[in-house]
Amino acid sequence: MEMNSATVVKCLDLIADAIHEQRQYLTDLDAAIGDGDHGINMDRGFSTVRTRLEGSSEKNIGAVLKLVGSTLVSTVGGASGPLYGTAFLRAGTALEGKETLTLDDICEAMDAAVAGIMQRGKAATNEKTMLDALVPAQQAMHKAQADGASIALAVQRAADAADAGVKATIPMLATKGRASYLGERSIGHPDPGATSSALMLRIVANALAA
Amino acid sequence: MEMNSATVVKCLDLIADAIHEQRQYLTDLDAAIGDGDHGINMDRGFSTVRTRLEGSSEKNIGAVLKLVGSTLVSTVGGASGPLYGTAFLRAGTALEGKETLTLDDICEAMDAAVAGIMQRGKAATNEKTMLDALVPAQQAMHKAQADGASIALAVQRAADAADAGVKATIPMLATKGRASYLGERSIGHPDPGATSSALMLRIVANALAA
């Protein structure tokens, strides 16, 4: 599978489908330790992304990702909107002008995205947020890069790391976001944002493996 | 059992107990076709009657019944307050100065009470109200009087007629009081006021038969 803008758009469509299917699940997770809207927010954002990318012939992958980022900022709302929006905007800036991607490019984009989330959300790992899925994924990707792995394998490993990260959020005490209002009562529940991050990486991994 | 003020007060105490026991039942009946407060209203009234009659050495049965009537008017509220209050006030006026009662006296008091209710409530029989228990009871009492029956037997027959009257309210369409707002949907339910009237007559009948 050639890592060009068509593939990127294909992955984004698949993400939109998955988010729509998992809408209730993500919302239920957010109801347990938040305000019960994460799945709804994400579905609103990614269905708008799909409509805006329909029939797009944009070659520049950076531009595609920046469009995704600005769309999410303008439609998702809540905490996840600015965070995922900033992540895609930073990734798009890192890939500005690129029409195909190497693993190096993808790692660079991932680094930019994670940095953007940390800056916007002022959070670190171990605070029971989406970072606890994305940072392990980022590290796994860099390790795969160092091992000279293929893009498909690298994303596969990232998705696996992200899933492990989600499980690791269950015993965590939330110290950021709405869940932090619950104190100890946030323990025992997986973080909704980490779950949606891991879901997105899994979708991309499956698409690239196919 | 001598029909003096002591007996009348004894009967009123027993009525207060019975109303308190049947409080939830009367309220449930009123919830079906009214606003769910008849048992609560009656219990409030008759518990105040009991307190006011405690240790009363009033010989004049008329005065006792007028005290009951004014107490009910001032405490029950709703539709049943003015109705039962007026009934007891009129009965008391009819028995003004009497220290013992004959069946004639009781019939006279009953007539005054029923007339008071009709005047205050502007209702007739077959409108699914307390009258559909009290009027049959009144008629049964007059028949017993004509047959030369004892007071105990007359009240017994009145209580039986009242019970039959309550059953007769079940198929009736309510055309007075809150139940009338339900139109046909009031059919199939016994009237709460008729039920409390029959209850009171039954208590007195049992007391006199004991």
Place this chain on the structure above:
Amino acid sequence: MKKLINSVDNVVKEEMEGIAAAHSDLVRVDVANMIVIRADAPIKGKVGVISGGGSGHEPMHGGFVGLGMLDAACAGHVFTSPVPDQMQIATKAVNGGAGVLHIVKNYTGDIMNFEIAAELAQADGINVESVIINDDVAVQDSLYTAGRRGVGATVLAEKIVGALAESKADLHTVAEMCRKVNSMGRSMGMALTSCTVPAAGKPTFDLGEDEMEIGIGIHGEPGRKRMKLASADEITEMLTMPVVEDLGLKQGDHVIAMVNGMGGTPLIELYIIYRKLDEILKGMGVGIARKLIGNYITSLEMAGCSITLVKADDEMIKLWDAPVHTAGLRWGV
């Protein structure tokens, strides 16, 4: 039953104490007799305007005592008419020598208790006129019912009549205006849930997860028809059309409109109802001159709404706009 109360028996008493604590600038409260009285009553030369009814409809009536509206409000127990003694005390407390108007909602209990009170007041030498409010179109006004219930129009009447009394109009004029507002007012309500009388401890009626009750009264009693849940627009249509037809509203008429919450319905849903009401009336060329949107005459925590329209002329709108300063309504001051 989950409520923010202490003991079932003290609900109204403690509410009265709360009103006294909160609004001592506007009212004085006779807690023992459960009466809210305007702080500066009696006002010499002004017709005293009183009303009353079972508690559980807040802010009505105690929340409408003050400048430009009621002079006193008698509170019965929850959903139970107040007793004559209360109206007698209230009538004396507000009598500024110009007589007293009793605004009575058409419920058998209210009618009879106010009737006895009016008899007592005449015996006290106070001139009393009574006006019965019966604006609920859900009940057929025929020989076969206790007549139409008094619901939403009561709130609008108390405001308009209160303003006229404030202007020192005489008792008959004030009473006639109240009759006029009643004759020009129609309402209909609906419920998504029942409500629980504290002393009863459980809901007065049960509604299924997909059911609603059309034509409910304000005492939590069941309504005319139980139906499958419909959309906000369909419900607005079901409530508005009978009111419009009964009032005979036509092109060029103006109304004062109230979209009222029954106590447990959030404002976001009332604005969605108002949106459709506005659309329906605009479509008929009927103008909404003034409006109230919120919880004004409720049934404890019942989820649902009611729509009230009063066909209004310029004088009624002028009286509507007059200053009012009560806990439940305030403008112009």
Place this chain on the structure above:
Amino acid sequence: MKKLINSVDNVVKEEMEGIAAAHSDLVRVDVANMIVIRADAPIKGKVGVISGGGSGHEPMHGGFVGLGMLDAACAGHVFTSPVPDQMQIATKAVNGGAGVLHIVKNYTGDIMNFEIAAELAQADGINVESVIINDDVAVQDSLYTAGRRGVGATVLAEKIVGALAESKADLHTVAEMCRKVNSMGRSMGMALTSCTVPAAGKPTFDLGEDEMEIGIGIHGEPGRKRMKLASADEITEMLTMPVVEDLGLKQGDHVIAMVNGMGGTPLIELYIIYRKLDEILKGMGVGIARKLIGNYITSLEMAGCSITLVKADDEMIKLWDAPVHTAGLRWGV
């Protein structure tokens, strides 16, 4: 899920259309962007005051747009922060050349979306100051949380700050007053029931028939402690004491007090809560200078209440008394 709505997706849009239909004298509504704007905005020389947040808290914020309070309110989807584009449009719409104040409740989503909007506004050449409201004592303000939530004090701040802006004070002065109100304001809430986000279709959390949640926020999210249902007095104590202690209130202090309903609690219960609040504060020699009792910052149809106290000096009370004319609050005009 029983609500008076048409379709789950159009709840906020139709609410906006209802507000536009009802209050065209007070506001103009940009339905597409879900923004309520003061009808006469921008007002030359006046600091523009805007706020915003997830919908479902009505009347906050859209119900507080108008004379003496907010110039614009951005509505997100239910319980979801609005997006930067909305605040950017609102900031431009209210900019009378004296800069714009953003009143931001302390939620991660609100903070970040308003932050992006402030960056965009600076890029548009508009001077913006932002003040974060974080008055909820139920959340420990430590390194280990996202900080205290912005709840009841937001309403009081919008009134006081709105009045100061109306008097043409400059942006920094207005922002400083907002910070002062925030520093002097503390709140705590509780819930008897959860509420249902229309799009989710079922309650955010479940409470047993004899359970209550202490320390809930305003987004229907669970609170600090789940407990057995207590009496109204005990609950008032549980909400008031942490607020009093955190504020360090002492004899001779004066407060503006709000007993707020969460949307599904009737007024009769709020007055029972106010009764005990008044008793507690009187016992400590703390005076209640002004008060609000009713549904001002809600969570859809949630049953429950919150208590907010703002320690007030004479200037703040003067600004509180200044005229206000919005859908949710009106006095002095």
